[in-house]
Amino acid sequence: MTVHELKILPKYFEPVADGIKTFEIRKDDRGYQVGDLLLMKEHENGAFTGNAVLKVVTYLTTDYQQTNYVTLAIKDPNFDVLDNEFGYNKAACLYMGYEPIWVLEEATDEDLEESISAVDTADVL
Incomplete structure (x- = not known):
């Protein structure tokens, strides 16, 4: 791919x-x-x-x-395609609407954790 x-x-x-x-x-x-x-x-x-x-x-x-x-x-x-190419955390982040170029080229595990937390907080508000 x-x-x-x-x-x-x-x-x-x-x-x-x-x-x-x-x-x-x-x-x-x-x-x-x-x-x-x-x-x-x-x-x-x-x-x-x-x-x-x-x-x-x-x-x-x-x-x-x-x-x-x-x-x-x-x-x-679909999730299987993204998971196979990029791994679970990055694929999940793509589905949350983040600009794909950031996810594919620049995201660190720490960035992903912060992004997921920010989305969860925003959903509650």
């Missing part, structure tokens, strides 16, 4: 994040495979906005596409 970091324009980001847009048409230059994760980072006016969403590739085809393009069927990754 590979994690592909991709730029995505705001007009496409929202429908993907909401689960309305369940496919991506991309240049076939990364060797996409079923089971790969797409870390889709919103990009506008030459800069990242800070919004990101994580999706898993469930199907791909080159049928009816321009040469060197692929259609990827995508959906939210």
Whole structure:
């Protein structure tokens, strides 16, 4: 399984994040495979906005596409996919709505404990 970091324009980001847009048409230059994760980072006016969403590739085809393009069927990754790739604590943190790039690249065990505590406290308030 590979994690592909991709730029995505705001007009496409929202429908993907909401689960309305369940496919991506991309240049076939990364060797996409079923089971790969797409870390889709919103990009506008030459800069990242800070919004990101994580999706898993469930199907791909080159049928009816321009040469060197692929259609990827995508959906939210389930817990088993995340647990296998990142481990239980990091997968749980992803599901709590934290920005995935922080979770995948910078979180320490101590950070995760503080984040989980903060979410639990916020839920009570």
